[in-house]
Amino acid sequence: MASTSTVTTLTIFFFVCFIELTVSQQISTxxxxxxxxWIHIRTLPSRFNLDLLSTCNHYPLTxxxxxxxxxxxxGPKTHTRTRSWYRTDPLLLELIFHRRILEYPCLTPDPNLASAVYLPYYAGIDSLRYLYGSDVNSSADHGSDLLSFLTQDSPEIWSRRSGHDHFLVMARPAWDFSQPLTVDPPIWGTSFLERPEFFNLTALTLESRFWPWQEQAVPYPTSFHPHSLPFLESWIRRVRxxxxxxxxxxxxxxxxxxxPNIRRSIRLECTNVTETEPETSSEKIKTCDFVDCSNGICEHDPIRFMRPMLQSSFCLQPPGDTPTRKATFDGIIAGCIPVFFEDQTAKMQYGWHLPEEEFSEFSVTITKEDVVFRGVRIADVLMSIPKEEVARMRERVIEMMPRVMYRRHGASMGLMNKKDxxxxxxxxxxxxISSRG
Known part of the structure; x- marks a missing residue:
């Protein structure tokens, strides 16, 4: 169980911050x-957010x-002296976002002035009790309690636009919240996003589906959370x-x-390569490096993969259980040009943060069918790209870095002026929301 002091400290801090910030916004409306x-943060009972942190180790298979x-x-720092690197778990994006939005300069305590209403609901953490609770078939109930609160406590806030101006963060792929209400027992996941009452709100998920317009994918959190502009600039110099x-x-x-599948083809190509390929007449480079992250050993240990990423020109980003992967953003932080094997991996997901029209400027796409079934060698494709083009693409990746990182809360003003x-x-x-009229 999470220590009582940890949860209590978080609760007090969030309460004090919220009061101070909302009072300051009243002065500057x-x-x-x-x-x-203007954004209004809906005040939710603590059972929807901070109380959930006390059950952070209650569930099996997670x-x-x-x-x-x-x-x-x-998360904890990767080492004592660092001020930018943490062992971040992506499933805590809801907590990270909640803390960060308290620093948003346009908060208002008056929902009538707000263009958007943020629901600080930790949906991903709360979903676990519907999957692994005493009643394992209660997945269809996920969201019932929240809906009851929204429609009974100050119901005019929810009803004025039928939820169109509300948004929340869900720190899991949308697939985990999209089991049909009629499936019993569920294969996996809850039915939160299948509830008609929530069809109008905007859900920021780690991976979205492609047809529901209310879903939008946002980057997986990496381990890099700089607190000042000099620290970010220092890292960029190291990457360059x-x-x-x-x-x-x-x-x-x-x-x-x-x-046959793309990951198998990648493993075979990487493990079977022993030779080196010349980059110039005086320098040689290794064709492929492989960091085995099986069984989740890399999840909270960026040291395992960050140095190899810094030493590689291209980072291969095949789909896995779902099309997207956190390593895409780890690679961008390292200035490693991403190589995709299907558009769903990122191009059709992160349009706000990785503009689709610019994709060819900072990434390479090799169709997975060409690799798996037609014998295309990934290394041959990448080696055919001129060095000048590789350098230009890497520079574009570096330019994208601030867009996909989550800076540390309480960052210096200089870094706050650079959008993350x-x-x-x-x-x-x-x-x-404004486009809906």
Whole structure:
């Protein structure tokens, strides 16, 4: 169980921050820069958020989340002296986002002034009790309690636009919340997003489906959370000067079965390559590097994969159980050019943070069918790209870095002026809501 002191400290901090920030916003509600950008944070009973943190190790078949509650969801530091690197669990994005939005400059305590209403509901954590609780077939009930509260406590806030102006963060793929209400027992997941009452709200998920317009994918949190602009600039300089001694890298698991699939093809190509390929007449590089992340050993240990990513020109990003993967964003943080094998992996997912029209400028796409069934060698495709083009693509990846990172809460003003993943997500939400009229 999470320590009582940890949860109590978080509760007190969130309460004090919210009171201080909302009072300050009451003073500045005439600020023209906030016109059309006001956000109201709906006050929810603690059972919908902070109380859920006390059951962070109660559920089977999922990691103990308790150690990663530190630093308001960023997790413990990777080492004592760092101020930018943490052992972050992506499933705590709801907590990270909640803490960060308290610093948003256009908060208002008056929902009537707000263009959007944020629900600080930790849907991903709460979903676990519907999957693994005393009644394991209660997945269809996920969302019932929240809906009852929204329609009974100040119901005019919810009913004025039938939820169209509400949004929340769900720190799991949308597939985990989209079991049909009629499936009993569920194969996996809950039915939160299948409830008609929630069809109008905007859900920020780690991976979206492609047809529901209310879902929008946001980047998986990486372990990099700088607190100041100098720390970010220092990291960017390190990325730029890093010697890329490997052509390509695959950091992941899977691909061990005999069934043809893209991960198997990648493993075979990487493990069977022993030669080196010349980059210049005086320097050679390794064709492929492989970091085995099977059984989740890399999830909270960025040291395992970050150095190899810094030393590789291209990072292979095949789909796994779902089309997207956290390693896509780890690679971008390392300045490693992503190589995709299907559009659903990222191109059709993260339009706010990785603009689809710019995809070819910072990534490479090789159709997985060509690799698995037509004998296309990934290394041959990548080696055919001119060095000047590789350098240009890497620079574009570096430019994308701030867009996909989640800076640390309480960051310096200089860094706050550079939009990160949270800022871009909020901009997208406001535009999405305003477009509905």
């Amino acid at each position: 005439v600020d023209s820069e906030c016109t059309g950008r 990691d103990d989340l308790c150690p990663y509650l530190a630093n308001h969801g960023l 000067r890093s010697r890329r001694t490997s052509l390509m890298l695959f950091a992941g698991g899977g691909g061990t079965s005999s069934t 993943a949270v800022d871009i997500a909020i901009d997208g939400v406001l535009q999405k």
